[in-house]
Amino acid sequence: MRILVCVKRVPITGGKMVLAADGQALETKHLGFTISPHEECAVEEAVRIGGEVVVLALGPAEAEEQLRDQMAIGADRGILLRTNGEEWDAQSTAAAIVDALRAEEPFDLILFGNESADAAGFQVGIRVAHALGLPVVTGLKKIEVQEGRVRCERDVGGARDVYEAPLPAVLTVLEGLNLPRYPSVPGRLRAKSKPLAVVEPVRPEQRLEKLRLVVPEGQGKQAEILEGATQVVAVMQSLGVA
């Protein structure tokens, strides 16, 4: 099996969203970076299925960190579609991924998160599937690879819908698919010397063009401090839940 997993570098925001002065991005000076939990599960699943696992990110040079983290978990190599840090919309992101794939031997499985952690466009995987003429199933919490096919399950409020697709296929997954491992120290050391290909795609005109970001109202309540169980139960009674 040859499996590609697409991951996106995003900031680890803490208890509060703080915007940069121009309102165009989050202030990330003091933040660490990660990938979406959905994508962590995609990489874990790929490593469990086995074969060659390649991770791809479109992002700034620093996105190499996220690719190395995933190589530490077991991915064999990385592809970085390096940008100058400008934002790419979902259409351009998908097009750049498709272009990069033309330079590769075909993959049997291409995995995505169902939606990215930050922009949450819910679409890059589906766009890539259409461009490559591949079947796609989204929002998965279970994947079973069988001879030339994949059987998968998706949550639908208390039940699961079952889908099947012939390989090669594009799948988008959700956290809960598996419990991703933590990278080991030897894993981290090995990751440093795994191959990383760097490509510089050209950014086309943006068709979903971000103008500014806005922090919604409602952050910054002042909690009423309760002193002990008697007051808590009184509040529960007033809310009608005790």
Place this chain on the structure above:
Amino acid sequence: MIVCFVEGDELSAQAVGFARALGPVRAVTFAGAYQPAAWAAALAAQEAEAIVAAGSDRGNELLAHVAAVLDQPFAANVVALDGDTVMRVRWGGSLLEEARLHGAPKLLTVAPHTQPAVETGEVEVLDAPDDGSPKALERVEESSGGVSLRDAKVVVSGGRGVGSAEGFGVIEELAGLLGGAVGCSRVVTSAGWRPHTDQVGQTGTKISADLYIACGISGATQHIAGAKGAKKILAINSDPEAPILASADYAVIGDLHEVVPAISAELRRVRG
């Protein structure tokens, strides 16, 4: 004409409400097994100024397919539209983005619970021939014991502060007394203390309880994204500076391993 995909649920009725504000609406749906690529091909073939759906699993999926077929931009989870400028949700609702949608037809989904629902009126059933693409083959019911996290009236949730899988005993006890469900933070699921089905948040379950009790949870924006549907939030935290106090209505400052059992005991006492 605005084409609006509906599924006969509350979120679809909200999407129709949003669409009506843009112009005359044709509400459409499909019969038979769900087949996203085939349904989307049929939607993409409609004459429309805009194609709209709810920001549900299916709505977002169908519109992404339509966008891929038509090679047009698609704005997911929109809360407002003014000309070609959309306001849409990022980070599970912790951030909004204003963007210009350069496309025709306009393709968008409506963020859940941001618009009033309306009567959908007449719904046209479109034809979507099976094109061999993946479709829902069968439905497996899950035997879930107890109250579902999504619909529970009370959710008692534990975070890193609970300390261990066994530590959840006090959380389970209080949830049981209140007829509620147990929830948790991502730190807890990542540590393997609770299954992911218990996780509240951006990548977990979004709850709608009357009361959410967050014990030993710091209040990261990704956690609050799942909790803010609750009418009231009570935080139990040993740190008076914890960020969750800015999202909570009530707080008890203290060690959850003392506070939570004391609440259970008080509930038993008042009930006699």
